[in-house]
Amino acid sequence: MSLIDPLSSKLSSYLEPNQVKKVIRAYRFAEQCHQGQYRQSGDPYITHPVAVAHILADMHMDHESLMASLLHDVIEDTSATKGQISRRFGKTVAELVDGVSKLTEIEFSSKAEQQAENFQKMTLAMAKDIRVVLVKLADRLHNMRTLGVLNPKKKRRIARETLEIYAPIAQRLGMNDIRVEFEELGFDALHPLRSRRMREARKAARGHRTELLSEIKQTIELELSKEKIDNEVSGREKHLWSIYQKMVQKKKSFKEIMDVFAFRIVVDSVDNCYRVLGLIHNLFKPVPGEFKDYIAIPKSNGYQSLHTVLVGMHGVPIEVQIRTRDMDAMANYGIAAHWLYKASDDETPLSTHSRAGRWVQGLLELQQHAGNPLEFIEHVKTDLFPDEIYVFTPKGKIIELPSGATPVDFAYAVHTDVGNRCIACELDGHLASLSEPLQSGQKVRIITAKSAQPNPTWLNFVITAKARSAVRHFLKKQEHQESVTLGKKLLDRALENFGSSYPEIRKSWVKRLLKATDAPSFEFVLQQIGLGERMAFAVANLMLPPSKRKKEQANIGSPVLLDTNETMLISYGRCCRPIPGDPILGHLSSGRGLVIHRESCGNLANIRNNLEKSMPVKWSPQVKGEFPVECQIEVISERGIVATLAARITEQDATIDQISISDQSVQLSTIKVLVGVRDRIHLANILRRIRSLSAVRRVTRIKN
Structure with missing residues (x-):
């Protein structure tokens, strides 16, 4: 009896005769394409697509899904193309087959990256047609049922991938029977001994x-x-x-x-x-x-x-x-x-279909924000939570969130803009921390401000993929903008050394630079300068006409002005902790941008005379922000001295970020404090107030 006969009989119970004929045509084509191919078990390869079609037939799937299931490996494993399938069986079937097919043409740096890229492609196809994932789940289910013939290492890898990705997807789509079978088969393959003992x-x-x-x-x-x-x-x-x-x-x-x-x-x-x-x-x-x-x-x-x-x-x-x-x-x-x-002509449960559609749209949004396939799959894993809580908006709308979600997760679930501008929240009418886990039944109100922006510390407590990916996307965008801005400043300073400036750059200079560097755009080069991955002097030398070029870099007289401590591409050395008023020097560090040190810092010994790496910098007269500085205080040990010191520091409108105490002897103790100050004058006032205490023997600023 032909392989198609039992399937044809099953399909005749719910499909139209002409639809069954189309499925049989797809089977004949797949059988011809896979002729001479065998599975590792020794069975003809065509047995696999037929088994996948049986799984979908048990769900009463439509004829296009069944045709796609029979053809799902022909693009990947045979000479057949998407165009051929489209001409023979229609565009819809071709799109379904392409969505399920793995990426085989591209070289990947690792197996993990390949799997992530495959899943990302499948997600894009799911957005067009949710049936892609149903064919993929049926394909994976039959592969899991026939896992026994593979070597133990491959068996464990496939089982782990099934438990981490495919079982949660089946759960997300409400397909409990398939999820349970995935988990049972995955457990058998991943932990065979434990599985056997527990079964007994x-x-x-x-x-x-x-x-x-x-x-x-x-x-x-x-x-x-x-x-x-x-x-x-x-x-x-x-x-x-x-x-x-x-x-x-x-x-x-x-x-x-x-x-x-x-x-x-x-x-x-x-x-x-x-x-x-x-x-x-x-x-x-x-x-x-x-x-x-x-x-x-x-x-x-x-x-x-x-x-x-x-x-x-x-x-x-x-x-x-x-x-x-x-x-x-x-x-x-x-x-x-x-x-x-x-x-069965009953009422169609469209709510589940629309919920699945919303979830896939959410995946699409994550895919657009993710930097690479591995980051995308990490977001998806965090989003496949089985346990949920239900909270209310101020207007009474129910929002579903994973267990452990915070007000920031809620804000992003409402809208990305609400999340980006969120500054505080109220739970049941009371102010609460943005990191507090939400409980089912709470009414959540998010307080926003137009000037607010995502905080990097949110990544420590948000748990939904949408919130995590939106925060990361914002920070990446901000880093890009800051690196381009810093790159412009550094290139302007370098061009001054050649008697030119940034506004005088011509199109011919940019073309010359892009040809010499193979960079995709001028903005990309500016970003690399800002991140410290290209030297501004070298870029200026490449841009300019040969007559204006110089062999050696001269001292760049005009320094970069620092006006704040709140930037991603300018950081301050923790070894010497510079503050406004200190003589300073900057050095370019690859990937970190400009790092500022005090001129006297010992870590600059090898950089100070390297004109390609060091950069003259200067504090702006309008510099704003709090800068950390470390002080060491020797005191006579007496009761309440730490509280008294803290009071003296806060009196001067300064914040204490860290404090540690060590005993030198029975009578003397050393206290180290990390204080946030505005500038050297502010620090001098604080030290003067501390010295006036009778128990204080000595106060010094830690320089290195």
């Missing part, structure tokens, strides 16, 4: 539980039949990966986790869901704080159900899920239920 332990535990499970089930069914509620009650067995994860995360033993009994009650209407909840709460005592209503507020993947935990007979905990038949299909098939419902 579960089997042994099952024997002791059967009687009790049956007793609880009968009690529930009897109670529901009295109320004439049509129902299906089933005992749910926890799958191994879930048990293993709970053992690791909660540090619990296998016995503690297996002591929980889980039941699912499926009824015919939403009203009956709530009636059943009341009945079982009368039957067994509910555990406070463990009730969750995912019918009123569905999860972001469209999952709907009532969850409750009860104390059953003999004091055993019972987890119960109550849902309708439609909700049960949605929980198992997720977004694929969209096609299942269409096939």
Whole structure:
């Protein structure tokens, strides 16, 4: 019997005859393309696409998805092209196949980068057509089912990728059956010994539980039949990966986790869901704080159900899920239920489809902000959270966020501009920290300011991919703008040495420079100068006509003026901590821009006379900001001396960033303080106030 016959029979149950014929045509083409190719198991290669098509047929997917599943490897593994597929089977099928195909033409620096690039390509294709990911999940599922023939190293790599990326995607799309199978197969391949031991332990535990499970089930069914509620009650067995994860995360033993009994009650209407909840709460005592209503507020993947935990007979905990038949299909098939419902002419659950669409649009936004594929996949991993909280905007709109999200995550979930301009927040009407984790049910109000901008410290506590990627994108953009601005200043100073200036640059000079450096644009060169990756003098020499060039760099007389401490491309040496009023010198450090030191700093010994690396700098008369300076104070040990010192420093409108104490002897102590000051005069006033204390023996500024 041909491979296509069982598939054709399955498809005839829900597809039109002409659609089944199109699928058979795709099979014939794929069979011809893969002729002579074999899988590592020794089976003809065509068995793999057919198995993928069977998985999708079980979900009642449409004929185009099935055609794409049969053709999904022909571009990558055979001489067939996207154009050929488009001409034979239509543009839609060709786009689906291309979205699933891996990138094979490009050389990648690492396997990780290749996988990230593949996923990024698949995401772009998903944005056009969500069916791409369904074909990809079915492809991965069959590969996981046939993992046994691979070598252990490759098996572990594929299993880890499945557990980290594909199982969470299946969960995001509400496809619980596929997620569970991914996790079980992935666990077997990644930890074969642990998996085997736990399977044996579960089997042994099952024997002791059967009687009790049956007793609880009968009690529930009897109670529901009295109320004439049509129902299906089933005992749910926890799958191994879930048990293993709970053992690791909660540090619990296998016995503690297996002591929980889980039941699912499926009824015919939403009203009956709530009636059943009341009945079982009368039957067994509910555990406070463990009730969750995912019918009123569905999860972001469209999952709907009532969850409750009860104390059953003999004091055993019972987890119960109550849902309708439609909700049960949605929980198992997720977004694929969209096609299942269409096939049966029932009401189409478009909400799940639109939720999936919103998630994919979110991925697209991340992809645009990410600097490279590896950064993108890191963002996606952080966004695939199974646990969610639900908070309210001031107008009562519900916002879904991952567990542990902060007000900054909330602000970015509302809109990127709200996140970028966020300065404070109110939780239930009270001011709260921007880093405070949110709790379900809170009302969140974000306070914004037009002049505000993202703070780099937010990256330490934001957890949603959108917030993390938006902050990083802003900082990269800011760094780019600052490096270009600094590059212009440095090039202007260098051109002065040749009797020219930045405004006098001609187009012919820029063309000459770009030809000599192979740089993509003049702005790129300015950025490199600002980051310290190109010397301004060398760039000026390349730009100018040969008659104006110089062999050696002369002293650049006009210094760069520093007017603030708040810039990403100008940093201040922590070795000598310069402050306004100190004689200073700058040196260009690759990737860091301009680093400012005191002229007397010992670390400048090898740089001071290197005119390519050092840069004359000067404090602007209008310099603003607080600059850290370190002081050492020798004091006679007495009670309350640290508090007295702190009071003297704050009296002078200075901030203490750090303080440390060490004992020299029984009578003497050394106190080191890091103080934020405006300039040398401000520092002198602080030191004068400290010296006036009778317990102070000596005060010095630490120079290196």
